[in-house]
Amino acid sequence: MTYMLKGTAACPGCPIPRELDMILEITGKNSIVVIPASCSTVIMGTDSTGQPAEVTVVHTPFAAAASVATGIEEALETQGKEATVIVWAGDGSTSDIGLATVSGAAERNENIMYVCYDNEAYMNTGVQRSGLTPRGAWSTTTPEGKTEFKKPLPFIMMEHKVPYVATLSIAYTFDYQSKVKKAASMKGFRYLHLLSPCPPGWRFDASKTIELAKLAVDTGIWPLMEYEKGVLKLTGPSAMLVNKARRKPLDEYLNLQGRFKNISQEKKEELEQDIDALWNEIALRAALSKQFGAQT
């Protein structure tokens, strides 16, 4: 049963309608999707054209989504009504302007499923950099390539000690949907972070969306992880990639994207070091969480 209708305003090759649908297939018709200002706001149509979704959608200002979702969920709970409240927010809303809101909802362990679809820039307003734009990437506000790092949102959410944090990629659909199923069966603040390749923003041929979502995982720049009750582990193909030799060369991922076309050798090396450091951190966190055991 799918809940997204065809003929959307999404760019050709944009994975957003499919990514959202793969979640709604599991959470069902009682889903209430809370959408802050983002590409999805536009994809959801207008009052005149109608919306391409057969579930309740609540639009909110940029920074407000996690709190509006909180209010909806708390109200429905006091009324004894069943519904899954989902936030479907971009990286701009999640990591920048709405970070305090997300952090507050996580700290209070609100019973919402927060999904950040990360296309790594403020795409809706024309590709300006966000806190989640990776080092070296072109954007209209970083034409020479971003010098700062990509905020480690999944780790930040793990530090809030919420029941569930996972990273996802649409190229690995079994991993994707099993994580959504698990999150949907739990209570409390569940955080899903999916890498969402963007053809016009990352500058690649629209047909390569899934290929890039796959290469991101296979080169190690986007590890598939799952953090559940204090225990961190790698999932799917990422489980084998602790061994650096098994990761595909980063160039395979970068060369397909126009936004990395002019990346300097220096920045590329920094980027590679970022990835090595990331995998060391994952190994450390996974070992620590095993040592200290699961939280109940």
Add this chain to the structure above:
Amino acid sequence: MNMEKLTAMEGNYAVAFAVKQAKPSILSVYPITPQTTMLEKLAEYVEKGELKARLIKVESEHSVLATIYGASLAGARVFTATASQGLLYMGEMIYWAGGARVPLVAAIATRAIGAPWSIWDDHQDIMAMRDTAWIQMLAENVQEAYDLTLLAFRISEDKQVLMPAMLGFDGFILTHTMERLDPLEDADVDAFIPKRDFALIDPNKPMGLGAVAGPDTYITYKEKSKEILERAKQRAKSIMQEYGELTKRTYDLLECYKCDDADYIAVAMGAWTGDAKEAIDALRQKGIKAGLAKVTMFRPFPKEDILKCIAGRDVVVFDRAYSYGSSGMLALEVKNALFGTTSKVHSVIAGLGGRDVRPEEIAKCIEDLGNNRLEDERWLL
């Protein structure tokens, strides 16, 4: 009046008490001077189970209004309170809720706005929100703060209104001052404010709420908001009438105090209207026939009531806020209402940042109006 019930309370506690009786199910409040003791009292009520509600302690005022907006969409009766910087911080959501037309009640412990920092009373914060399509009322004393809280819940949820409502009560002057309070019985409040049965979200009727509206439809929503607020005036009057039958305290959008035979009329709103009434009485002792048009509901503005009450007399409007580069906001509203009549409207700007304004100073302004010695705009520094 039940002498056994008659009590005395600080403004913050009186509003908290009214909220408890109104039985909202979701509260979200962020502490800010001078509202904090209200929040603490509400937290106490919730912890002790005297108020069966959830108090969601979010991390900022912006999230406060986002949270109660969401809860109201889902059908909950909601409440919050804030002031000054906090009200501005939730400003974006105040506009959103006003535009979306959901019933909400917010108590504003009015306070000056920085820069420079000030924790003391004036009306700049509540006036800053006058364009948001919210209903706005101001209280003269603690009893009114209590009564207007109950009225705000009832009016905002009226099926022909369904708009958010804020009530202002002066920071420190009312919030932290103990005055007599004659509260209603719980059962009477239950009857006056029936259980809320209006929600905008229904999982069985999937749709988008607050989606993009293009240039051809946006203005139609706004015109409808205007229409609804016009209608809210009549509904508010009718509801206030009902309240008066219940309590023997009848409110109106405008209270005309000794205006019938007055030669000069002062217009004001908020706590200092009590001082203004004292000034009127003192002037009358001296043989000067003065009156006070006390504005209880500032939005929607009671143009017709002002016109009827002032009826050609000269006026001095007291503003506890200012629109820099222009004039006092209440003065502008009154001038607009009296346009085309023979009334001359003078403006006094006073009390900003909590500067104390005594009845004698108010009386002097009215006296000067009578003696042609009042400027078009006078600032009491």
Add this chain to the structure above:
Amino acid sequence: MTNNTDAEIAEEMQIVGKAMPSTGSSGKTGSWRTEMPVIDYEKCTKCDTCVMLCVENVISKDTERKPVIDYEYCKGCGVCADVCPVKAISMVKNNPEGNKQ
């Protein structure tokens, strides 16, 4: 006004920014494309990869479980051709009226 029922009042009050579910909310998006996907059913193994990964949700299965593309809405992005494990889908010059196989 005062005599209306609650439902009539809510209707009259007009929900702000109400967007009803609808197919083709952005029009007949098939008109966007410059290329179009064509399925070679000889090669097709009915693995459903294209059905699952079509980002616009325009590929459905017929009664024989063969994938069928809705050319009214297909934007011609080429993802289906890219992901097909047996390369049964090719992107060809656009025929606005769709594939007349």
